[in-house]
Amino acid sequence: MRTNGITMKSSPAFYSQGLETYQVPMTLYAENRHKVLTSLLQSTAPQTTRTRGIVLLQGGTQPTRYDTDHEPVFRQESYFHYCFGVHLPDCYGALSFDTDGDGGGTTSYETTLFVPTWDEEVATVCGEPPDLEEVRREWGVDSVRSVDGLAAWVEEEMRRRGWKEKKQEGLGNGGEDQPKLFLLRGLNSDSGNYAQPAHYEGIEMWDDARDEETLFRCLAECRVKKTPAEISLLRYTNYVSSMAHVSVMRECHPGMMEYQLESLFMHHTYYYGGCRLMSYTCICACGPNERVCIAHVSLSYSTFANRTNDEPFSTRFPITNGINLPCQIHQQNTAKILHYGHAGRPNSRLLLPNDMALLDMGAEYHCYASDITCSFPVSGSFTTDQRSIYEAVLNAQIAVIQRLKPGVGWVDMHRVAEREILRGLLACGVLVTGGEEEDVDKVIDTMLDVDLGAIFMPHGLGHFIGIDTHDVGGYLEGHPPRSSRPGLKKLRTARIMEEGMVITVEPGCYFINRLLDGAMQNEKQGRFINVERLRDFRGFGGVRLEDNVVITADGCENLTQCPRSPEEVLDVMNGGQWPPKVDVLPELKRRWAVCKDGAMEMMDVELMHKA
Amino acid sequence: MRTNGITMKSSPAFYSQGLETYQVPMTLYAENRHKVLTSLLQSTAPQTTRTRGIVLLQGGTQPTRYDTDHEPVFRQESYFHYCFGVHLPDCYGALSFDTDGDGGGTTSYETTLFVPTWDEEVATVCGEPPDLEEVRREWGVDSVRSVDGLAAWVEEEMRRRGWKEKKQEGLGNGGEDQPKLFLLRGLNSDSGNYAQPAHYEGIEMWDDARDEETLFRCLAECRVKKTPAEISLLRYTNYVSSMAHVSVMRECHPGMMEYQLESLFMHHTYYYGGCRLMSYTCICACGPNERVCIAHVSLSYSTFANRTNDEPFSTRFPITNGINLPCQIHQQNTAKILHYGHAGRPNSRLLLPNDMALLDMGAEYHCYASDITCSFPVSGSFTTDQRSIYEAVLNAQIAVIQRLKPGVGWVDMHRVAEREILRGLLACGVLVTGGEEEDVDKVIDTMLDVDLGAIFMPHGLGHFIGIDTHDVGGYLEGHPPRSSRPGLKKLRTARIMEEGMVITVEPGCYFINRLLDGAMQNEKQGRFINVERLRDFRGFGGVRLEDNVVITADGCENLTQCPRSPEEVLDVMNGGQWPPKVDVLPELKRRWAVCKDGAMEMMDVELMHKA
Incomplete structure (x- = not known):
């Protein structure tokens, strides 16, 4: 060669x-x-x-x-x-x-x-x-x-x-x-x-x-497959942003404003981590914010999310002559959405005692990103329903991380996440078997067939991350094209996993009136919904958990070091130590590390798991 | 009508x-x-x-x-x-x-x-x-x-x-x-x-x-003449940014990095003041930073500062066809300068015990700006030389604020500031009378005639401020044109003051090797310089004090509420109360106010002055 x-x-x-x-x-x-x-x-x-x-x-x-x-x-x-x-x-x-x-x-x-x-x-x-x-x-x-x-x-x-x-x-x-x-x-x-x-x-x-x-x-x-040096740098941005999330959890209480959480996060990552810029505009969505907390980029959702792979881009996005403006900040003449954190909704809600906070925030360092979401009850304790939904999402996250390795398809991982969320909704009574057979997994098969997963998780499971938050290479030539099915079409990649890829795993569960109402009127979907029980969840808001994960030779490693189990979350909110003495969730494959003398130093995971 | x-x-x-x-x-x-x-x-x-x-x-x-x-x-x-x-x-x-x-x-x-x-x-x-x-x-x-x-x-x-x-x-x-x-x-x-x-x-x-x-x-x-409602809003941004400056002074100590001061300021103004954006990129210039601390916008200094009013813009800045891009973020193909706070020098110096900190930082609220500079010794106490330069700049600021009122020309104010700074440099021995007559004011007249002021204050005295930091209207038709003289040509306006104008007063004194060396080789300027004594000030850095001032019917009012006397500065750095119980510098016309129930509430100045 x-x-x-x-x-x-x-x-x-x-x-x-x-x-x-x-x-x-x-x-x-x-x-x-x-x-x-x-x-x-x-x-x-x-x-x-x-x-x-x-x-x-x-x-x-x-x-x-x-x-x-x-x-x-x-x-x-x-x-x-x-x-x-x-x-x-x-x-x-x-x-x-x-x-x-x-x-x-x-x-x-x-x-x-x-x-x-x-x-x-x-x-x-x-x-x-x-x-x-x-x-x-x-x-x-x-x-x-x-x-x-x-x-x-x-x-x-x-x-x-x-x-x-x-x-x-x-x-x-x-x-x-x-x-x-x-x-x-x-x-x-x-x-x-x-x-x-x-x-x-x-x-x-x-x-x-x-x-x-x-x-x-x-x-x-x-850019799709990261080198060890890049992974180490992404580990740093994840370390800094994880610790900042913990700091925000500790400070958060009812009576604050969402933007104050954003300010705390940015200050922590810059003051302690030297991260001058955020990877993306912080989403601090507390309370019944519905749709607006699911996207940190509006355009992709308003336009791309609804296109199929067959539609040529060129007809919808006329390219202007690039001469003399090769690196300018581009603008698009597409419909603009007032999504969370941005101009229309600048993280300006007052936190109330029963709110769930959904904080999607990540800092970048020397242009390498992190993209982390934590969800927690503002009051410092979960209601039974909040805990049910939280655990459904956490189970989805664990299920995906347990399966991630080279050769696995991202579309299949999205289905794995949907499956766990539907299972959780069945368990807490929002969904019912609809008269189907009693084997839960077979019922969920049918639910997936009628796209019920996309009603509760109307976004993709995750995306490549690197120098861009939504990193490049999702749909390069020679790789699987974008699906046209609800939910799946929102995926920013449909690729088969390879060693060195770094991707976000961000299952979520939301109760979006417009989607719920549509589902209830859709015969195939509506028969699975317990309308009575669903009422308890109107205005609930959403839960999302988002980790940044690197695909290794035989599995994956989690670069994000955030509290994830409900006990971990409540513990740090009440002043508990972080990182914890014992890793109670080794299934999440969190790799504990700190920055020392300008380099990332691994902590003894074995010891933590045993302690 | x-x-x-x-x-x-x-x-x-x-x-x-x-x-x-x-x-x-x-x-x-x-x-x-x-x-x-x-x-x-x-x-x-x-x-x-x-x-x-x-x-x-x-x-x-x-x-x-x-x-x-x-x-x-x-x-x-x-x-x-x-x-x-x-x-x-x-x-x-x-x-x-x-x-x-x-x-x-x-x-x-x-x-x-x-x-x-x-x-x-x-x-x-x-x-x-x-x-x-x-x-x-x-x-x-x-x-x-x-x-x-x-x-x-x-x-x-x-x-x-x-x-x-x-x-x-x-x-x-x-x-x-x-x-x-x-x-x-x-x-x-x-x-x-x-x-x-x-x-x-x-x-x-x-x-x-x-x-x-x-x-x-x-x-x-x-936009040039502000309404009472606009002035009240500018008073708020000044209030928030002034208090944030005080908070930074309290936290600042040797061993910190400049960017940490920037982070503290941004956090304070957002968390407590709801100011999501800065009016401009924070300049945290500590130590011997020379030229780089004098501009918060590079282009204006690299190009406009050196143009005269006779040169038509159109020949130097070809306007691209605005069709379909009426509000885009423009770019200029002019030389770019790595000025302080920006990409090339991202506030990344370690603070040393003898550093003077020059912090030029201001937050905006609902698109109305503030633009405030404080200078102070990082260690919490002035050396004799630091204090001399500081007081020269403070005297310049007081002299201008004392004279500001409708009918006064901004160019004359610039000269007033230069005069006080030259007076201070004479007092501490950096400048000498050069064999001239002993009447100090006449000596300074000569110094001004040979543009010596622009060696030590190579920027304009200040600029309009409002929705833009450098607010519009500086050189509108029908008003005095830009001067071509050193120093004066850097002024962003040469207008006659009118009631309702809000303008920054920002005298400064810097020791810039390239400018000093040039002056020493210039016969007309060099004879006023004590080369021996000047050596003590090489690497000194700079001092600038910047207030935002509104022109009133018969004078002016200072919207900025920062510690200005050397005693005030050291006092807050050591934990003293702010605003102070007594206003020891009524000459600065600081108007004390706080935000209460969403409105600016004036404090009883009379009482403060008497107490």
């Missing part, structure tokens, strides 16, 4: 926000680049004996708000971050390579980072321009240049790699032996937007060398 | 984040609309005897990040917020009016809000669409409609107001008596971007009725 000869380059550099926060080694990104290039060479191998050229990515730009000079905190574009780990705006990054570069079938490549620089006049008021050698060491790349020299560098590098001008009309330039300019372009299956290819003034001269097909496929797929 | 007959409509509605947070009456926005319409009628009065038509504004849209479905917290577009106070995305708002509408030279007008709605299918997963009558009551407008009906409504309304189709070619349609569609378009003099006119599919049919000249001029000018 031609990639055998790629030499990984290492660097002592790391990113840390300071104090006891995690130290992200820049080798994480070197390894990512290595993976991408390896994948790209494998991908082109069947067609050509020699691949060479430049992989060029453009980083995010610093936006300003409307017509003003207000600058929101910059967040790097995710593909760029994956390859370079550089949190500065307005950069470009390149991998230039040649499979024959140093002979013998090996591949040599160089990583070049392009950063903004400025002149003396600007420096007078704005500070010295960056020292490029210092920047190079900081980010662990081969060389750093001013972004002003990008166009010239690409030309020089393409020629050095063997680019020859078109000799005559009609001959064409896309020959096997010409170097290529690999650019990113591809569909995000959660938003319907397209990743936009890098752009700079003058890039048109390489139109014959452009390849927009290969890179996205390789890069998106690389 | 034709506007006599406009009837203000009142409404009991208000916005509050809950608990003890401020209750913003929706009449604030009704009053703003009234002001805008009055101004618009006055503005058109000389040319026409009858003005009628529609003022149409488009609100901000919910952005997503790059190609993903990540949605940052929505923040309303400022002009739209000024007129409607509605914090929902994807809205339009209209004032339709006719000066002859109900006869007798009076003006009748109606306010219509257009909000997104959705159908049953979407409602199933996303919640019920809004009840329009409920929305109408909530926001205190005359009517609320679905945004889907906007185009039809405009057409109907224009016809109802007397629009007549063009009868024949060449006749033209822009006659005196035709109704007009007033749209917003105008330059933001801080960013160089343009406010974009409202856009919807089909608006082209009103090309003959479009007026893009009048509205911006009126609306921007209305």
Whole structure:
């Protein structure tokens, strides 16, 4: 294999926000680049004996708000971050390579980072321009240049790699032996937007060398399976967010406002964990909030959730010309929903004694996300009904985590969760067997056949997580397509699990009047509903439990370290220790770890389980 | 005057984040609309005897990040917020009016809000669409409609107001008596971007009725002079942010990281004040941070600060076609600076015992800003040199606040501040008289003549503040143009003060190597510098004090309630009470107030001053 000869380059550099926060080694990104290039060479191998050229990515730009000079905190574009780990705006990054570069079938490549620089006049008021050698060491790349020299560098590098001008009309330039300019372009299956290819003034001269097909496929797929370094970083964000959830549980009491819980969470993760940004807007949904607590992104629910895989995106989401706006913040002209935590409902409810709190909050660190949901009774004790629903959801979570391993299909896992939730609803009398045979599992089979699960869990079981909360790769080519069935069509992936995937497991149970009313009027579903008993649950709100789980060689490991059993929840709410002395729920596969000296240190799980 | 007959409509509605947070009456926005319409009628009065038509504004849209479905917290577009106070995305708002509408030279007008709605299918997963009558009551407008009906409504309304189709070619349609569609378009003099006119599919049919000249001029000018309701709201944001600054001072100690101060501030303002967003990214600049602590917006300093008023913006900032992107988050292709608090320098320094902390932080509430800077020694006690510089800056602040009143020019105030800072530098020996006569004020005159003030305070004295931190109207037509002199050219306005203006007073003194070295090599400036003594201040960092001040009929009032005297600062750092029992600095005109039952309640200043 031609990639055998790629030499990984290492660097002592790391990113840390300071104090006891995690130290992200820049080798994480070197390894990512290595993976991408390896994948790209494998991908082109069947067609050509020699691949060479430049992989060029453009980083995010610093936006300003409307017509003003207000600058929101910059967040790097995710593909760029994956390859370079550089949190500065307005950069470009390149991998230039040649499979024959140093002979013998090996591949040599160089990583070049392009950063903004400025002149003396600007420096007078704005500070010295960056020292490029210092920047190079900081980010662990081969060389750093001013972004002003990008166009010239690409030309020089393409020629050095063997680019020859078109000799005559009609001959064409896309020959096997010409170097290529690999650019990113591809569909995000959660938003319907397209990743936009890098752009700079003058890039048109390489139109014959452009390849927009290969890179996205390789890069998106690389992001799906995490390296150990990425998993360790995700373990940190889960650690920080888990401890912040515990802190919020301890502070929470009736008479507070939902937004105060959001504030506590953000403060804890930033102050103690160095996490400046949330992975997504906090959802603090307490009380009878119904539908609004099920989505932390509105668009996907309002549009994608209802599309099938057969519908081409292009007809519904016209792509605007990306020229000169390759990394802008996109906007969609689709219906907007006032979902929880967002503008329309800014976590602004007063907490009442009988409320269930559903808190979906996760912080990110150096652009790696966490996405965790805890549910608990605001008062510090469960009513019988609250406990029934909570346990149904917890059983769903355990059932999925117990089964997760390579080779298992995500759609099947969604069904496993629905099954446990329906079982719980049967147990507490909201559902009845409807005159069916008494074998509960057979009754549930019938319920699933008539899509009753989607009435109570109208969202997907979970999604990939990584640099994006809804991470890429859910519906890449060559993998199972999106289902068109209720519930299943909401899944952000239908893939078969593979080692290294990190995915959220987030079963939930909600009592949504509109859905319940529909089900009651639907003969096939309605016969299973005990209308009388259901009344007790109108206005109940919802319960969701969400962990972030990594698929291992023979099972899975839970990165989230939150209280999950009803006793654990009540215990920490009343001041109990966390993490606990004894892990009473080893079935959840929580892997206990703390951050020490900038690295994640595992705790002795065996000892905990035995103690 | 034709506007006599406009009837203000009142409404009991208000916005509050809950608990003890401020209750913003929706009449604030009704009053703003009234002001805008009055101004618009006055503005058109000389040319026409009858003005009628529609003022149409488009609100901000919910952005997503790059190609993903990540949605940052929505923040309303400022002009739209000024007129409607509605914090929902994807809205339009209209004032339709006719000066002859109900006869007798009076003006009748109606306010219509257009909000997104959705159908049953979407409602199933996303919640019920809004009840329009409920929305109408909530926001205190005359009517609320679905945004889907906007185009039809405009057409109907224009016809109802007397629009007549063009009868024949060449006749033209822009006659005196035709109704007009007033749209917003105008330059933001801080960013160089343009406010974009409202856009919807089909608006082209009103090309003959479009007026893009009048509205911006009126609306921007209305925003410059605040109503009592706006001032009260700004008093609240100042109150919350002042108390948060005090809380940070109390927590601050060596060994912390700068970002922890940012986290404390944001938590305090959100948890206690309901302020979800900061007015701008917090600058926590501790220690020898030099230049980077002087700007909270990079672009303005890197580009605008160095332009003169003669240079047309259009040549430097090509405006892209606004069609279909009227309210997008704009981006500029100018050099980007890694300024403090932002991506390049994310408040990530460890606090050392001898550091001066310069904290520039302010929260916003319902889109109204605060912008406050405190400086203090991290250790809790001043060195002699720190105290000298601190007092020079404080003297500058007092001198300006003592002089501020209607009729005073802002450029003169900037000079007043520079004068006091130079006086302080003379007193502590960094500057010398340079062999000049011994009358200190005459020496300072000479120093100002050679622009020495701009070496130590290389930014403007302050800026308007309101819905934007750098509020609009600084360089509107008909007011003094931007100066081209060092220091003065950084001013965001050169206007003459008027009652109701709210402006920041933020003198500062910094020791910036590049500027000092330049001054030492400049014969005219260098002769005033004591090179030996200056060495003590290399790496000193900076001191800035920033208050938000409202111009009153005969002076000004300080909305900011921060500790300012060195004793006050040290006292609160050591746990002392705040607000204090006695106001030891009545010269600063701090107006003591607290938020009670959702309103600002004044404390008895007389009593405090006497106690």
